[in-house]
Amino acid sequence: MIHLQGLTFRREGRDILRGVDLKVNPGEHWAILGRNGCGKSTILEMVTAYQFPTSGTVDVLGNRYGTVDVREVRRRIGYISPALIEKMELGDPLWEIVASGAFAFLRFYEEVPEEVKTRAYEELKRVGLGDYAEHPFGTLSQGERKKALLARTMMASPRLLILDEPCAGLDLYEREKFLQSLTELAESDVSLLYVTHHIEEIIPVITHVALMAEGRFVSSGPKKDVLTPDKLREAYDLPIDVRWTHDRPWIEVRKESGQ
């Protein structure tokens, strides 16, 4: 699904990525964790071809970037980023925001085909927003807006779903509802690449984790091999304990002796 080899990214004299390798196979769902500024979003931008590496190769869905029309590849990638939410028109009805996802543009200036409208309603129902289809986007809560974008992304039947901190700013209830919708989508034929600051968002459907520090992976692989106190310490420079409950990791920051 994704194969990144030896990615480096150098800007303004700084090495932002220092040799990143990642292979996401069909049926795997990955999360990337790491401190602010370690390079997580830069990796997502390379997978979505909004940034290009200084060196290394990016293969997505069997296409090597640099040799293909990236707009064609992007049609099969859903990307939910903070910037996308800001681009939506607050006055547009929800179903229209969702329907625009079928065409990978932001807004309709002509009549929407009836079958596209019907699908938008179905996708809204799937994320539990069926009753809000005619409401203006701007009247929805933050959590509802994120679920609406998830529905919008699914209009294009993506093979890959890339999510950059999708639960930022959500309360506990909204977060759990969003993660439930995501779980249901992940059980269909789509692979997730999920960036977060919150380890407890690593829901059971996520199979693999990459832990980053300063532009490289400290560790990557099956989630239970990676989310260990030693490896988390290397990434976060903190003594951390991990407890698994209902197949989700919960963390505790330990107080070191002498402190």
Ligand SMILES: Nc1ncnc2c1ncn2[C@@H]1O[C@H](COP(=O)(O)OP(=O)(O)OP(=O)(O)O)[C@@H](O)[C@H]1O
């Ligand atoms: N095009 C660019 N030019 C210069 N610096 C950049 C560019 N893109 C990213 N950076 C820098 O690279 C570093 C990594 O950025 P990135 O957004 O990938 O980090 P992140 O791990 O997603 O951070 P956060 O958790 O805070 O969102 C940051 O210091 C950022 O300022």
